[in-house]
Amino acid sequence: MNYYFITGTSSGIGQALATELLKNENNHVFGISRRQNLMDVNFTPVVLNLANIEEVNGFHFPKLENPEKVVLINNAGQIGDIKPIGDSDNKAIADLFTVNVTSVAIFMNKFISNYASLPVAKTILNVSSGAGKNPIEGWATYCGSKAAVDLLSLTTFTEQQRALNPVMVYSIAPGVVDTEMQASIRASNEKDFSKHKHFVDLKANNELTSPLEVADKYIMILNQPENFKACIFSLRDVK
Numbered sequence: 745m746n747y748y749f750i751t752g753t754s755s756g757i758g759q760a761l762a763t764e765l766l767k768n769e770n771n772h773v774f775g776i777s778r779r780q781n782l783m784d785v786n787f788t789p790v791v792l793n794l795a796n797i798e799e800v801n802g803f804h805f806p807k808l809e810n811p812e813k814v815v816l817i818n819n820a821g822q823i824g825d826i827k828p829i830g831d832s833d834n835k836a837i838a839d840l841f842t843v844n845v846t847s848v849a850i851f852m853n854k855f856i857s858n859y860a861s862l863p864v865a866k867t868i869l870n871v872s873s874g875a876g877k878n879p880i881e882g883w884a885t886y887c888g889s890k891a892a893v894d895l896l897s898l899t900t901f902t903e904q905q906r907a908l909n910p911v912m913v914y915s916i917a918p919g920v921v922d923t924e925m926q927a928s929i930r931a932s933n934e935k936d937f938s939k940h941k942h943f944v945d946l947k948a949n950n951e952l953t954s955p956l957e958v959a960d961k962y963i964m965i966l967n968q969p970e971n972f973k974a975c976i977f978s979l980r981d982v983k
């Protein structure tokens with residue numbers, strides 16, 4: 745059995761990933777989010793608020809029966825309060841970093857430690873963003889969080905080169921995807937977000953990628969690690 749632990753399976757990219765993976769009866773998915781809306785004999789819902797550090801610390805990776813492959817996909821993320829720093833809500837800043845960075849680091853730490861002696865294919869896939877490479881006004885916390893995910897991933901990737909049963913670590917940006925997160929970006933205040941029109945136009949011109957297309961590319965990468973040896977890249981560059 746292949747085991748996938750995916751955060752944020754109640755919507756968007758995470759939901760599409762879980763749905764696609766569950767088409768193969770040799771896959772079992774643990775879906776970690778506050779809402780739960782998937783049902784399958786091979787799906788285990790885990791209700792967890794990733795902004796609550798006690799709940800994150802309380803999560804333990806289970807002992808697995810006959811694992812052939814074990815994968816952690818840190819997909820859950822928040823865009824946060826779309827406002828310049830100076831006008832942002834402090835709790836929203838703290839919650840965003842807890843969900844987008846701290847919980848990712850803790851899940852990686854627990855996954856690597858818990859399955860260290862498991863001699864099977866192991867992968868961590870962190871869903872990053874182009875926003876972690878370039879500043880976008882109004883998204884300072886989001887950009888900062890995704891830049892952190894990239895270097896957290898690359899450093900762990902480097903550390904794992906020396907591990908006995910190494911874990912492959914990816915930090916892969918999905919492109920601009922038609923999800924609830926994009927809807928909240930379009931619902932933000934134009935005064936606080938200079939690129940507001942750009943994102944409204946992307947949707948109006950049908951230029952958003954579908955979550956299904958993104959999920960299929962991520963799954964192809966997970967199934968063909970021999971063809972994807974770098975840690976950080978974008979799905980835009982994967983044909």
Ligand SMILES: NC(=O)c1ccc[n+]([C@@H]2O[C@H](COP(=O)([O-])OP(=O)(O)OC[C@H]3O[C@@H](n4cnc5c(N)ncnc54)[C@H](OP(=O)(O)O)[C@@H]3O)[C@@H](O)[C@H]2O)c1
Nearest residue numbers: 752754755756757777778779794820821920921923924925
């Ligand atoms: N959409 C894009 O254009 C785009 C571009 C670049 C990167 N990304 C990244 O892609 C990932 C997925 O985003 P998406 O576009 O699919 O967004 P989405 O449709 O809004 O889904 C976000 C998921 O994250 C979960 N989540 C958020 N806060 C959580 C919390 N406190 N505790 C537990 N789960 C939480 C949500 O579950 P609950 O609400 O049920 O908890 C939901 O399942 C994110 O990391 C995002 O930064 C997206």
